[in-house]
Amino acid sequence: MKSFSSSSFASDDARALELAIAAVDKHPQALFTDFQWFLYEARDTVFFTAFSKTAFDKESISNLVADMVSLAPQLTHGFVGARPGQPFPKHMLDAITHVEEVDEFDGYPDKWLSKSTDIFARNDLPLFRVMAAVRKGGADAEGRVSIIQVRSSHALLEGSDSALLTRSQSASHGVMSNKDNKVSLGSRIASTLQGWSMTWMYVALANLLAPKEQPWGFRTLALKRHRLRLLANKLGVRQRSLYFALVTYALNGDGPDKHMSKKVIGAAYTMLDGKRLETDDDFFRVRALQAKFKVLDDFVEYVRMIDDTVAGIEQKDLSKFQSVMLNMFNMLRRLNGMWKALPGKRFWRFNGGMHIVLTLVPPHRTYGPMTHGMVEPIYCGAWHPAANICTFCPGREYVTLNFSMEERHIANVGKIETLLERIEAMDLAPTGRKVVEEEAN
Numbered sequence: 001m002k003s004f005s006s007s008s009f010a011s012d013d014a015r016a017l018e019l020a021i022a023a024v025d026k027h028p029q030a031l032f033t034d035f036q037w038f039l040y041e042a043r044d045t046v047f048f049t050a051f052s053k054t055a056f057d058k059e060s061i062s063n064l065v066a067d068m069v070s071l072a073p074q075l076t077h078g079f080v081g082a083r084p085g086q087p088f089p090k091h092m093l094d095a096i097t098h099v100e101e102v103d104e105f106d107g108y109p110d111k112w113l114s115k116s117t118d119i120f121a122r123n124d125l126p127l128f129r130v131m132a133a134v135r136k137g138g139a140d141a142e143g144r145v146s147i148i149q150v151r152s153s154h155a156l157l158e159g160s161d162s163a164l165l166t167r168s169q170s171a172s173h174g175v176m177s178n179k180d181n182k183v184s185l186g187s188r189i190a191s192t193l194q195g196w197s198m199t200w201m202y203v204a205l206a207n208l209l210a211p212k213e214q215p216w217g218f219r220t221l222a223l224k225r226h227r228l229r230l231l232a233n234k235l236g237v238r239q240r241s242l243y244f245a246l247v248t249y250a251l252n253g254d255g256p257d258k259h260m261s262k263k264v265i266g267a268a269y270t271m272l273d274g275k276r277l278e279t280d281d282d283f284f285r286v287r288a289l290q291a292k293f294k295v296l297d298d299f300v301e302y303v304r305m306i307d308d309t310v311a312g313i314e315q316k317d318l319s320k321f322q323s324v325m326l327n328m329f330n331m332l333r334r335l336n337g338m339w340k341a342l343p344g345k346r347f348w349r350f351n352g353g354m355h356i357v358l359t360l361v362p363p364h365r366t367y368g369p370m371t372h373g374m375v376e377p378i379y380c381g382a383w384h385p386a387a388n389i390c391t392f393c394p395g396r397e398y399v400t401l402n403f404s405m406e407e408r409h410i411a412n413v414g415k416i417e418t419l420l421e422r423i424e425a426m427d428l429a430p431t432g433r434k435v436v437e438e439e440a441n
Helices: 014-026 034-041 058-071 090-096 159-166 185-209 225-235 239-252 299-314 320-338 345-349 407-424
Strands: 045-052 097-102 128-135 146-153 216-224 264-272 286-294 356-360 374-383 389-394 398-406
Touching (some): 058 128, 058 146, 058 159, 185 320, 225 299, 225 398, 239 299, 239 356, 239 398, 286 320, 299 407, 374 398, 398 407
Parallel strands (some): 356 389
Antiparallel strands (some): 264 286
């Protein structure tokens, strides 16, 4: 996984803030990039949750929100009455925070996870919520006093922001594209034309073929990082490839009956890439890639095939797929500006044949006042109306797998640990494969 940086910060220039306020007064999402607009219109949401040794109350959770906003000023954007870069008044803090008492933590955090539609219920409130549940009897046997959850529109926060906030570092966004790193005119024209043609194709197909809204489920799984590291080395593959293989193999099913595909699993996955281009989105650091994993019954062959597939993709131009998608988002935004009926409600339920989205966020390591008292495992995930998503969130000791997907797949999440145990028990001969050194996290 590529490294990430917190060196880009939004300007505090008073004139810039005045211009920002004037823009959002005309339209709440005026400052959103096309990518942000797309995620906002889709009602995509993200979540962060962790247990804590701290007993939160209304005052302390409001103070936490104030600290979050100071480190991530984009949280002040996107709603009616927004004042970009300015602190929230008390009545607004009260409206977006909640503290409750619980007898035990049984079933958490899974019982708390949802599509977070309440974030969009009122257009005059910030596009995020913070809540805490405090154990009535004080600390449990593991020393946990409370559990906290942050939920946000995906238009405001991405995985790298969550990782930065967990470390009490600034998650403010400057201009993420690099205007000095030029893309050839031919490439720009090609990606623009491809993005525009994809727009019309997706709008047409979505309104014809989009399925009905499916029952949705959420589940989390926490695994020891050292355990997975040892197995990846034993198999001669990247840890990330092992993550991808465990999830897709278990969810697809072992045997002739497959739950996703009998031939090829279509997957989108994300990564952070330090080589920014002029065509990149000006807000998001993440880069989206597309992969196809051939279905194989032998898991060892399967994980090594995924490792080779990912390596091949990343030796090519990492910006091509992202550039096409950004042009598609731009075209959709233009169409919506001309006629609000486009792209249509069915569009957001159409996944274009993509079986799963695999997202590996940067390491979440608690540090500083923002996460004082919080303990691992740390859970971080996302919801999108058309996507089966697994978000991998590594910490110091654990990596959590956070599932948001059609309910029919949720039951198969339990097969991951069984599969892991079976592969660990295998007597694997040395392969001679060179394990790619992954960045120390």
